[in-house]
Amino acid sequence: MLWLLCPKFIMNFGPKILLLIVTEEYNKEMLKITDKILEVLSEGLGLSKGKGLKNCLGEDEIELEMKINMYPPCPQPELALGVEPHTDMSAITILIPNQVSGLQIWKDNKWVAVDYIPNALYIHIGDQIEVLSNGKYKSVLHRSLVNKKETRMSWAVFCAPPHQTMIGPLPELIDEHNLPKFSTKTYAEYRHRKFNKLPQ
Numbered sequence: 769m770l771w772l773l774c775p776k777f778i779m780n781f782g783p784k785i786l787l788l789i790v791t792e793e794y795n796k797e798m799l800k801i802t803d804k805i806l807e808v809l810s811e812g813l814g815l816s817k818g819k820g821l822k823n824c825l826g827e828d829e830i831e832l833e834m835k836i837n838m839y840p841p842c843p844q845p846e847l848a849l850g851v852e853p854h855t856d857m858s859a860i861t862i863l864i865p866n867q868v869s870g871l872q873i874w875k876d877n878k879w880v881a882v883d884y885i886p887n888a889l890y891i892h893i894g895d896q897i898e899v900l901s902n903g904k905y906k907s908v909l910h911r912s913l914v915n916k917k918e919t920r921m922s923w924a925v926f927c928a929p930p931h932q933t934m935i936g937p938l939p940e941l942i943d944e945h946n947l948p949k950f951s952t953k954t955y956a957e958y959r960h961r962k963f964n965k966l967p968q
């Protein structure tokens with residue numbers, strides 16, 4: 769019975785189990801990178817250890833969400849965009865594109881193409897870090913283009929606080945010369961306003 773069940777079990781569930789294991793491993797590595805980046809960003813803000821950005825983002829409850837983007841070839845790329853200009857509402861985003869270029873960032877009042885660097889991770893500062901840092905770190909405005917010949921893909925991991933976390937400018941960064949530039953609200957409320965294009 770067991771002999772009969774095993775191959776069937778493996779055929780049905782094997783790929784799913786393997787995917788789960790790989791995803792879990794990927795998640796662990798992404799969390800390590802997230803920790804490191806948040807540590808460095810916290811240092812840049814002069815925050816004391818243990819009271820850094822990760823602490824404000826829910827500490828170990830911090831959430832990772834993966835999105836896979838696929839942009840098939842487009843016969844008229846000048847008439848289309850892969851992703852329209854936006855900033856990510858996450859705290860940070862870790863992006864891995866394939867070798868087909870297309871990502872652009874808004875810098876010095878123009879769109880600048882981001883070069884493809886093999887094996888590099890692209891890190892976006894997202895809205896939540898901009899808010900927490902009271903604008904010291906800027907959420908990057910970006911978009912992606914399509915092209916006539918090749919399929920572009922990108923794997924994005926959005927690192928964000930749990931939905932009920934209150935996010936606002938850190939009190940340590942506010943004084944009479946640095947007034948709060950953003951309101952404080954839950955991440956859920958922030959998302960609701962962003963999705964519905966309401967003022968923040």
Ligand SMILES: O=C(O)CCC(=O)C(=O)O
Nearest residue numbers: 837851865871912922924
């Ligand atoms: O595909 C890209 O390079 C960008 C994707 C992106 O900006 C997003 O998924 O938020």
Ligand SMILES: [Fe+2]
Nearest residue numbers: 854855856910
């Ligand atoms: Fe994005």
